[in-house]
Amino acid sequence: xxxDDKKIIELASSLPLASNEKGIMAAFGVxxxxxxxxxxxxxxxxxxxxxxxxxxxxxxxxLYDAVLACGYHTFHGARTSMHWxxxxxxxxxxxxxxxxxLVAFTNIFGIGYIEVEELxxxxxxxxxxxxxYDPGRYLEEYGPQPRGRxxxxxxxxxxxxxxxxxxxxxxxxxxxxxxxxxxxxxxHSTCKFVAERA
Amino acid sequence: xxxxxxxxxxKNIIKFGESLVSFHCHHYNxxxxxxxxxxPGIDGHGIITETAAExxxxxxxxxxxxxxxxxxxxxxxxxxxxxxxxxxxGRLDFSELTAQGGIxxxxxxxxxxxxxxxxxxxxxxxxxxxxxxxxxxxGVIFDAGPHTYEVKETRCLMLHHDRxxxxxxxxx
Numbered sequence: 001x002x003x004d005d006k007k008i009i010e011l012a013s014s015l016p017l018a019s020n021e022k023g024i025m026a027a028f029g030v031x032x033x034x035x036x037x038x039x040x041x042x043x044x045x046x047x048x049x050x051x052x053x054x055x056x057x058x059x060x061x062x063l064y065d066a067v068l069a070c071g072y073h074t075f076h077g078a079r080t081s082m083h084w085x086x087x088x089x090x091x092x093x094x095x096x097x098x099x100x101x102l103v104a105f106t107n108i109f110g111i112g113y114i115e116v117e118e119l120x121x122x123x124x125x126x127x128x129x130x131x132x133y134d135p136g137r138y139l140e141e142y143g144p145q146p147r148g149r150x151x152x153x154x155x156x157x158x159x160x161x162x163x164x165x166x167x168x169x170x171x172x173x174x175x176x177x178x179x180x181x182x183x184x185x186x187x188h189s190t191c192k193f194v195a196e197r198a
Numbered sequence: 199x200x201x202x203x204x205x206x207x208x209k210n211i212i213k214f215g216e217s218l219v220s221f222h223c224h225h226y227n228x229x230x231x232x233x234x235x236x237x238p239g240i241d242g243h244g245i246i247t248e249t250a251a252e253x254x255x256x257x258x259x260x261x262x263x264x265x266x267x268x269x270x271x272x273x274x275x276x277x278x279x280x281x282x283x284x285x286x287x288g289r290l291d292f293s294e295l296t297a298q299g300g301i302x303x304x305x306x307x308x309x310x311x312x313x314x315x316x317x318x319x320x321x322x323x324x325x326x327x328x329x330x331x332x333x334x335x336x337g338v339i340f341d342a343g344p345h346t347y348e349v350k351e352t353r354c355l356m357l358h359h360d361r362x363x364x365x366x367x368x369x370x
Contacts, residue, residue, distance in 0.1 A: 023308070042252070112210055
């Protein structure tokens with residue numbers, strides 16, 4: 001790995017991310033809010049436990065799609081920003097470097113630490129997270145889950161591949177599909193995500 | 199009054215005071231809202247409002263509890279507006295509210311602006327999260343519970359109104 005992920009995190013976290021006098025936070029071409037992790041967990045877990053399994057799977061797919069759009073557009077906005085061009089682009093020499101840089105960049109938003117476990121250029125990306133917020137809460141409140149609950153990391157893993165190896169933005173979203181193959185909410189020790197071509 | 203924000207770069211964890219927070223974009227927040235609205239047979243708006251009320255009741259209570267001295271009403275209301283603005287949800291004016299309720303106003307709304315940016319205009323109000331925020335905050339400020347106040351958005355920037363209006367009443 002040529003990319004120094006700690007350096008990327010240090011550079012990216014120095015970005016001025018703050019709301020203006022009207023309470024609006026705009027960055028990388030998206031509108032951003034800071035909200036409590038517990039709010040998102042409670043909202044999604046309540047919904048999923050309120051509907052039958054068929055409807056729950058449909059909701060989970062919609063959550064995946066929402067995050068995929070979030071990752072795809074936000075990370076593209078980031079990588080085309082002046083800040084990225086000045087500070088991070090000089091560190092990137094190959095498409096694989098860009099994947100590592102985007103994964104590292106994710107580690108400034110407070111959602112838990114995501115790392116690359118395996119990257120097969122153009123084909124497959126495996127990422128892992130050991131401290132995602134939601135899985136531990138699901139275990140506490142609902143016990144072991146039948147499927148992974150890390151929609152955020154799952155779809156983000158696909159979005160990195162979509163941005164680097166799929167048709168150029170904005171036509172590449174959904175080229176790769178990610179599956180959460182292990183999740184702490186299911187009793188595993190790590191949450192693991194595998195993105196491959198659809 | 200508001201607590202400091204700290205970032206643990208080794209874990210990608212952000213703490214706002216004692217609570218964990220994270221940053222999310224409008225594609226996710228609006229996608230989440232739409233996903234919930236599309237589920238048949240549930241009161242999605244009610245669930246969003248209730249969840250926001252419970253979470254901000256807990257969070258704002260923690261914030262006030264950490265103050266060395268009891269916080270006067272006007273300062274608590276100002277702190278709540280600052281919290282809403284700091285988190286990026288827009289600008290909210292609580293100043294006309296009393297323990298019995300009243301009307302709150304927002305001349306800037308994250309959800310209205312974000313929904314317009316992502317999906318375009320809709321013909322229904324969109325600030326369900328804010329209804330819950332107001333209910334939870336008032337529950338703390340007036341020493342009630344997170345479900346004491348009912349908040350309904352009667353005007354919304356989404357509907358071409360010049361500001362969002364939230365009518366607050368005490369539940370029977």
